[in-house]
């Protein structure tokens with residue numbers, strides 16, 4: 001049965017819009033803290049090319065940690081299985097910027113979606129490319145089919161200025177010989193990756209590649225093998241929601257990734273990618289309304305991977 005996604009999204013939007021959420025907009029940097037907390041948008045794109053959106057779905061926001069999936073994809077495409085010598089694939093069960101586990105595990109991050117893991121991925125990209133900032137952006141533009149996608153330099157600079165814990169993470173990893181390049185160069189790439197801006201429409205269409213077994217829907221070009229897409233989806237499922245990955249899987253049942261800008265993107269393999277944006281976050285750093293919407297979406301459509 002073909003789901004009437006437009007009708008479902010509009011209905012869910014109105015139901016969830018009025019639920020008091022009690023969350024808080026990310027306070028870390030002024031650029032995020034000043035976002036209107038009432039923004040709310042959703043967009044669903046299918047592998048057949050259909051588009052459904054509602055609310056503030058055309059407005060750009062900071063994708064933050066969601067960008068970690070994109071940098072991981074480029075590094076995995078280039079390095080293959082050798083990538084896992086530098087970073088693991090286990091959920092961390094700890095906050096995204098936790099230090100103690102990293103020390104205990106001698107500088108090898110639990111997975112590529114916590115900050116330490118994403119920083120190692122950026123180090124790998126700095127080794128692979130002469131101009132990693134350019135090549136990462138070119139890769140993101142390619143899979144999104146959108147040459148307008150860009151970094152936000154002010155957001156990147158602001159985060160770099162205030163990123164004391166991330167500085168601690170990279171210094172700890174450097175002391176454990178798991179960072180090869182200059183700290184400043186790696187962190188510059190890391191913060192730019194986090195500063196990428198997309199709307200829900202752009203985000204859903206970018207992540208369609210993971211729903212389409214590694215092939216760009218609009219061109220048919222394969223950017224990663226279907227086995228690689230499967231592995232990245234598995235990492236999103238188990239590690240994509242900070243230390244709330246279990247709760248998210250329990251409620252939503254789709255591979256996905258959230259960011260502290262209030263975005264969440266989730267995919268149903270072979271079927272669709274859906275992006276939600278609502279800036280108020282719960283205590284674990286995930287968008288309150290985003291989680292609610294995805295939970296009801298998979299319940300209503302009966303479409304989850306479980």
Ligand code: GLU
Nearest residue numbers: 064065096194259260261
């Ligand atoms: N740029 C953020 C940081 O490094 C990313 C956090 C996130 O979205 O999880 O702290």
